[in-house]
Amino acid sequence: EAGVAQSPRYKIIEKRQSVAFWCNPISGHATLYWYQQILGQGPKLLIQFQNNGVVDDSQLPKDRFSAERLKGVDSTLKIQPAKLEDSAVYLCASSYGTSGGARETQYFGPGTRLLVL
Amino acid sequence: AQSVTQLDSQVPVFEEAPVELRCNYSSSVSVYLFWYVQYPNQGLQLLLKYLSGSTLVKGINGFEAEFNKSQTSFHLRKPSVHISDTAEYFCAVSDLTSGTYKYIFGTGTRLKVLA
Numbered sequence: 001e002a003g004v005a006q007s008p009r010y011k012i013i014e015k016r017q018s019v020a021f022w023c024n025p026i027s028g029h030a031t032l033y034w035y036q037q038i039l040g041q042g043p044k045l046l047i048q049f050q051n052n053g054v055v056d057d058s059q060l061p062k063d064r065f066s067a068e069r070l071k072g073v074d075s076t077l078k079i080q081p082a083k084l085e086d087s088a089v090y091l092c093a094s095s096y097g098t099s100g101g102a103r104e105t106q107y108f109g110p111g112t113r114l115l116v117l
Numbered sequence: 118a119q120s121v122t123q124l125d126s127q128v129p130v131f132e133e134a135p136v137e138l139r140c141n142y143s144s145s146v147s148v149y150l151f152w153y154v155q156y157p158n159q160g161l162q163l164l165l166k167y168l169s170g171s172t173l174v175k176g177i178n179g180f181e182a183e184f185n186k187s188q189t190s191f192h193l194r195k196p197s198v199h200i201s202d203t204a205e206y207f208c209a210v211s212d213l214t215s216g217t218y219k220y221i222f223g224t225g226t227r228l229k230v231l232a
Contacts, residue, residue: 004160040126040224040225042121042209042223042225091161103149103168
C-alpha cells in the first residue's frame with residue numbers, strides 16, 4: 001500500500017512570496033490533515049478535511065493560508081504572502097474513517113520543509 | 118483546556134538499558150491517547166494507542182505504555198533499547214471539545230541511544 005505522498009520535499013522562498021504544497025493521501029482515506037511543525041515543537045493542526053469538506057480550520061491563519069481538497073482526494077496548502085515565522089515542516093496525514101480522527105491512526109507523509117528568508 | 122506535556126526534551130540512554138518517556142495530559146473528558154515516533158527526515162508513525170479497556174497497551178518495536186487516569190499520564194516504556202530506537206517521540210491526546218474531536222501533540226522527546 002502506497003503511503004501519503006507530499007511534494008516538494010524542500011522549499012526556500014523569500015518573505016512575501018507565495019508557496020504551495022501538495023498532498024496525496026492513502027487511497028480510500030476519507031480524512032486528510034495538514035499540520036505545521038515548527039522546529040522544537042510538536043505538530044499543530046492547521047486544517048482537517050473529511051472527504052472534500054472542512055471539519056476544523058480553527059488554527060489556520062486565514063489571512064495568508066488557504067487549503068483545498070478537490071474531489072475528496074488530494075489536497076493543496078497555500079501560503080500567500082509568506083512570513084519568516086512560517087518556516088517549518090508542513091506535514092500531511094490521512095486516516096481511513098469519518099469519525100473525526102479521534103480514535104483512528106493517522107498516517108503521515110514525509111513533510112515539506114519550508115524556509116522563508 | 119486540553120493539553121499535553123512532555124517534560125523531557127531529550128533522553129540519552131545506553132543501548133540495552135530500559136527507558137521511560139513521560140507524558141502527562143490535561144482534559145476534563147474521556148480521552149484517547151497516542152504515541153508516535155518520528156525518525157529523521159520522515160513523517161510520524163504510530164507506535165501505540167489507548168482507546169479503552171486494558172490500561173497497559175503494547176505497541177510495535179517492543180514499546181508499551183500505561184494509561185493512568187488518576188495521574189493523567191501515559192508514559193512510554195521499553196525494557197531494552199536499540200540504537201535504531203534513536204528518534205523523536207510524540208505523545209498525543211484526542212478528546213471531544215466543543216463538539217469536535219481535537220488532536221493535540223506534545224512538544225516531543227528526543228531519544229538518543231548510545232553504544
